[in-house]
Amino acid sequence: MQDFDTLLKNSAEAHGHLCPGQVVGVRMAMLGCRLIDLDEPTSHKQIKKLIVYVEMDRCTGDAVAYVTGVKLGRRSLKFMDYGIMAATFVNLETNNAFRVISTEEARDLAPVYAPEIPEKYPQQLEAYKRMPDSVLFRVQKVRVDMSEYDMPGPTRKKVSCSRCGQMVRDNREVLQNGHILCKPCAQGVYFSEAEEITWPNMNWTPVQKEQQLFDATKALRHEGK
């Protein structure tokens, strides 16, 4: 694993800015990896051994994902929408798992650890670098029982929603009164007033050649008229 300063610099660049949450996230990930004995989590050898459950969608979450290399699409990053500054690091090979929780008292202790810095965020940023892990975090040893449908790898199951026909992957369907439903049909959705539309330039593709040729021929035909 790279040293803290390098990880922080690169993580902040990937995230878009340097902030106290980045410092906490980088340190949380470094501690989590150390606890489950992964020293190079992004290496080819270790990347498939690691799952991280992130419990917040804040700057810290991005830093944890950056340092560990876990990704939503690889199914190695699990987002648990708890609003809690914590992440659980699972070693799939040993089944060891540790939940690292950022302490609330660290916020109150920032002025004590960086008293020479008066502004809140720069003070927190520096203080979170100075605090030992024991002040910045609490750790729980936990057991994470993962369903085979949550594991990385190919899709293990696909079914269609009996109401809307939508394909649902990885056992995320809901059985209701004997009917297989997708979650939107069974539990409601985060959006409303859904209405299917057409949109300008609908036939755009990243590979434009054929479409451009077609459009150009059509234009010539118009001119010939």
Added chain:
Amino acid sequence: MIKTIKLKDAVGMKLAHDITEIRPGEFKGAAFRKGHTVCNEDLCRLQKLGKNHLYLIDLEADEIHENEAAAIMAEALAGNGVVWKNEPREGKIGLKADRDGLLMVNVSALAAFNMVEEVMCATLHNHTMVKAGELVAATRAIPLVMKRAPIERAAAIAGQNGGVVSVRPLRKGKAGLIITGNEVYHGLIEDRFAPILIRKLTDLGSEADRISFAPDDTEIIRQAICTHIERGCDLILLSGGMSVDPDDVTRKGIRLAGADEIHYGAAALPGAMFLVAYIGKVPLIGVPACGLHHRTTVLDLVLPRILAGEKIGKKELAFLGHGGLCQDCPECTYPHCAFGKGN
């Protein structure tokens, strides 16, 4: 796990903790010690102490008794020069200096320690001069029984950088004094600075090895500094010439002598025009004229720290600000006052 039982049913059981008795203005201490077997004769006294029920403790594997917790925490809190005995009284363990010296408190670690639930530690102020055997801190767990993990986390926090409290011995400084100022050098007035500085040095176990007088002349001041260092002085105190008048040239003399680090100005009153500089490892202290008039000045705050081996720089002089205002009492009670206690 803790169970509560009625006092009348407690005969024959061992007490789970010390039971405190307070007689206002007369006594506060353990009336009964942990482990004491309750007998019929005790019941009346226990009732007078307000005890109609007692605890029966059956510790789970992940639980810890307050006495064991206090010992774990005391071990972690105690740094060099601090000792403690595993003899908790009413759950408390005192930490004592095992030598004379300067108490150093890791204030951030102390704050972090106390932010852990159910534990506490209170100390004397950072940078207090203490004697061997003096109580410098005390710790206890708040409840009678608690989980072991938070106690061990608190201990880890306390143990960072060698504990929360330590006592540094003061080295025996061999000081060179340079009394500057034309008025003294030419005999217009009698010097009163040297006796004051000598007393402050000897009070701290150091000695004034050499004294020289210099007029307001940078070159002569430079020479005096260099001569003192060549002749083995490991600490230089310069008085006068620290102000903003054209005749105040001591600072320039210090610079010419080769000081590679000069910090002028301290956030303390009296003593704003205080100076600390270093030539190699030899500290130079510029004492402003306030040292003549006030019994206690910034010198009394900084000199013990320098003799305890602390490197004093901009930050240390700036942090004196909180609590650095002397109240100039008609009768000075320092160190038993707030002066210099804020950092």
